[in-house]
Amino acid sequence: DQQVKQNSPSLSVQEGRISILNCDYTNSMFDYFLWYKKYPAEGPTFLISISSIKDKNEDGRFTVFLNKSAKHLSLHIVPSQPGDSAVYFCAASAADSWGKLQFGAGTQVVVTP
């Protein structure tokens, strides 16, 4: 049973435009959410996170929005750059889970010139 779902396996966006990646979760015990970015032949790297006490967190070009009532979060990348082309994983955890993250299947983002 997948508790974190990324329903869009891929996304193509033009350089300079906004990329919006979506993520849904089913477990109401999740209270911390993260996005990881992965390039081919590398491990995922942490990008940005948000606690359930917030509805928005911003870090440079990356903003994560959380809608708890809808059990939905999204990652906005503005403006998109060619170096943003990667697979983005959404992850979630519950309190006292000792780093036991639940990951989505990822969204492949391709930024075209």
Added chain:
Amino acid sequence: DTAVSQTPKYLVTQMGNDKSIKCEQNLGHDTMYWYKQDSKKFLKIMFSYNNKELIINETVPNRFSPKSPDKAHLNLHINSLELGDSAVYFCASSQDRVGGPRPWEKLFFGSGTQLSVL
């Protein structure tokens, strides 16, 4: 200097063999993990060690045995390999559960080991 390094990067072997994957981190973290990325691309936790103590042991066949000789190393030994074990295995580490908003969930991953069982 690679923060989390795992070897080998590629591992091709026959069914029934026994193999090991090694992982080392130089970040001074207290917690280390093994994650498996299956054919559907989901990353799923297998094991977690905190200061050499096993704290997470998901439903993983007994053929998989992690070993942590010290807090900087976490190795994964797999006995009697099966076709279904083919996957990418990622080692990761994180800070201990002290200070800050959930630092232990900010995982640092190795580059992965592509295991192919023929």
